[in-house]
Amino acid sequence: MSSSTVSLYLDPQIRDWVLFPITLVMILVGILRHYVVVLLQSPPKKQTREAIREQRAIVRSQILRATSANSPAPPQFYTSISRHLSQAFAAGTYLKDGPPKGDAAPTPPNPMDPANMDGMMSSMKTQMVMMVPQMVIMGWINFFFQGFVLIKLPFPLTLGFKSMLQRGIETPDMDVRWVSSLSWYFLNFFGLNGLYRLILGGENSADSSRDMTASPFATAGAAPPGVPQDFNKLFKVERDNLEFSEGLYSWVGANVEERVLRRHGKLQPQ
Amino acid sequence: MSLPTALERLATYRTNNTRASQDTFEQGCITLKSQSTAKLGDEVWGFLEQLALASIDVGRLDIADECLKQLGVKFPRSPRVDVLTGIRMEATESPDTVLEYYDQLLEEDSANAAAWKRRISVLRRTGKYERAVEELSKFLDTFYTDVEGWLELADIYSSCNQYTHALQALSHALLLAPQNPFTFLQFAETAYTSGDLPLALKMFLVVVEMGERDIKPEAPPSGINFRAWLGVKLCARQLVSASHISSASDTPIPKTIKLIDELATERVLLYYQGEKETGSKHVYDWLASS
Numbered sequence: 001m002s003s004s005t006v007s008l009y010l011d012p013q014i015r016d017w018v019l020f021p022i023t024l025v026m027i028l029v030g031i032l033r034h035y036v037v038v039l040l041q042s043p044p045k046k047q048t049r050e051a052i053r054e055q056r057a058i059v060r061s062q063i064l065r066a067t068s069a070n071s072p073a074p075p076q077f078y079t080s081i082s083r084h085l086s087q088a089f090a091a092g093t094y095l096k097d098g099p100p101k102g103d104a105a106p107t108p109p110n111p112m113d114p115a116n117m118d119g120m121m122s123s124m125k126t127q128m129v130m131m132v133p134q135m136v137i138m139g140w141i142n143f144f145f146q147g148f149v150l151i152k153l154p155f156p157l158t159l160g161f162k163s164m165l166q167r168g169i170e171t172p173d174m175d176v177r178w179v180s181s182l183s184w185y186f187l188n189f190f191g192l193n194g195l196y197r198l199i200l201g202g203e204n205s206a207d208s209s210r211d212m213t214a215s216p217f218a219t220a221g222a223a224p225p226g227v228p229q230d231f232n233k234l235f236k237v238e239r240d241n242l243e244f245s246e247g248l249y250s251w252v253g254a255n256v257e258e259r260v261l262r263r264h265g266k267l268q269p270q
Numbered sequence: 271m272s273l274p275t276a277l278e279r280l281a282t283y284r285t286n287n288t289r290a291s292q293d294t295f296e297q298g299c300i301t302l303k304s305q306s307t308a309k310l311g312d313e314v315w316g317f318l319e320q321l322a323l324a325s326i327d328v329g330r331l332d333i334a335d336e337c338l339k340q341l342g343v344k345f346p347r348s349p350r351v352d353v354l355t356g357i358r359m360e361a362t363e364s365p366d367t368v369l370e371y372y373d374q375l376l377e378e379d380s381a382n383a384a385a386w387k388r389r390i391s392v393l394r395r396t397g398k399y400e401r402a403v404e405e406l407s408k409f410l411d412t413f414y415t416d417v418e419g420w421l422e423l424a425d426i427y428s429s430c431n432q433y434t435h436a437l438q439a440l441s442h443a444l445l446l447a448p449q450n451p452f453t454f455l456q457f458a459e460t461a462y463t464s465g466d467l468p469l470a471l472k473m474f475l476v477v478v479e480m481g482e483r484d485i486k487p488e489a490p491p492s493g494i495n496f497r498a499w500l501g502v503k504l505c506a507r508q509l510v511s512a513s514h515i516s517s518a519s520d521t522p523i524p525k526t527i528k529l530i531d532e533l534a535t536e537r538v539l540l541y542y543q544g545e546k547e548t549g550s551k552h553v554y555d556w557l558a559s560s
Contacts, residue, residue: 046379046381047381048380048381049380049381049412051381052381052412052413053411053412056412056413056414056415059414059415060414063414063415063445063446064445067445067448071445071448072441072444072445072448072454072476073441073444073445074441074469074472074473074519074521075519075520076519076520077437077438077441077519078441080438081441081442081445252448252476253472253473253475253476256472256475256476256479257471257472257475257524257526257530258524258526259479260475260478260479260530260533261526261529261530261533263479263482263487264487264533264536265487266526266529266532266533267526267529
């Protein structure tokens with residue numbers, strides 16, 4: 001079948017009453033969803049002083065270690081900080097609930113703790129706001145416009161695109177350039193993100209294709225805020241790192257006079 | 271001055287965190303009077319905060335109150351506005367009232383870093399150094415990455431002649447901002463004041479090494495580098511002649527101390543080269559006497 005013998009003509013009414021409404025509805029729903037999500041977001045939970053201290057204790061040793069190979073701190077100061085941190089980590093001084101008492105096995109943090117469910121709940125809520133309208137729109141299109149051919153692409157395509165562009169139409173012979181209503185929905189679904197970014201700014205929550213891939217539980221492994229961590233264990237690991245860095249340590253001022261003298265030609269260059 | 275330039279300059283001050291209070295106040299009043307705050311959109315709140323701080327700084331509390339009122343209506347119960355209100359209170363109320371106010375803020379949210387810092391500054395201002403140091407240490411134990419906090423702690427310690435403690439606080443600041451030669455210079459000068467000459471010498475040399483990295487070795491020193499060279503000279507001059515110098519940090523005296531002394535003299539002379547003013551004569555005398 002060559003394209004010159006195409007005998008398919010689209011009613012302009014289809015353009016006015018199906019093509020434009022689907023696009024418009026999808027854009028508007030995206031914008032609406034953005035604002036609903038903004039409304040649903042609960043303010044970030046306040047943390048106590050102790051919790052922040054516990055979270056940031058690791059950072060202290062990381063900062064110390066970051067420059068240890070060429071450290072700005074003189075040896076005495078470096079070792080005193082390093083030892084102090086190491087001891088504090090061993091004794092659990094930085095733990096939120098104070099040092100662990102006796103030999104009682106530390107209770108593993110409960111992932112279903114109500115205090116930690118907030119984060120999960122809010123992401124579930126966002127997910128629902130994403131999914132429900134999409135399902136409704138898809139149902140609407142399937143119910144009213146099933147089997148509609150909406151537009152003809154201005155360029156030829158191979159047969160491989162048939163399943164992508166003519167979903168919902170079971171005709172083996174039709175030219176691939178014709179796009180069905182359901183396929184038009186999917187094209188919009190994945191393609192409108194650029195438009196949302198233009199209308200709502202960079203960090204909008206209107207784009208739904210991104211959230212299709214993100215499950216509310218996928219983030220659990222990456223330790224988002226709200227998911228408990230066993231800081232005691234982290235501290236123990238950090239102690240080893242500290243000792244390791246102490247071996248690597250050298251002071252930036254160790255041979256600085258030689259370097260400066262060489263630069264000014266007072267010593268023979270090496 | 272026209273409105274757009276005023277707005278532009280204010281925006282630059284905001285992003286650079288410049289404390290040019292008088293100028294900010296004048297520009298801000300132009301903007302406020304021209305009734306164009308609505309045109310600023312969401313930036314108006316940042317502008318109001320900036321203007322409030324500047325007008326407290328220059329003592330025009332009426333303007334500050336006006337800004338605070340607008341901010342309070344827009345953001346009720348915002349910790350940022352609360353702290354700004356506290357700063358406004360510091361201008362007129364007694365320190366005890368203000369401390370009570372900050373205590374109240376901290377009771378509501380114990381991790382309100384801004385209120386905590388203001389509280390510490392009030393404590394220091396009223397001369398309660400012990401409590402200020404205690405609170406500041408606690409603050410830094412929680413918010414370790416606050417470089418200004420460490421510098422402030424070092425400053426309090428130095429003002430009480432506690433140089434060893436000041437050096438400890440400065441070493442944390444060094445770890446947090448190892449790219450800043452001014453922290454190194456402060457460390458070196460504090461070490462010099464505490465009498466740890468070898469340590470001070472090393473640190474002065476580090477400053478020199480950092481600062482002169484991008485200029486030619488023959489070029490005369492300038493700015494911070496010259497100050498560091500003077501420090502090197504001060505240390506080296508004493509270390510060369512003295513037989514035994516104690517160092518609290520066990521820093522060894524470099525074997526090449528004679529060469530360092532020579533080089534420092536050359537560098538300092540290079541700075542004064544061609545200068546015929548009276549000041550340079552004293553420097554020549556001082557250098558000759560060593």
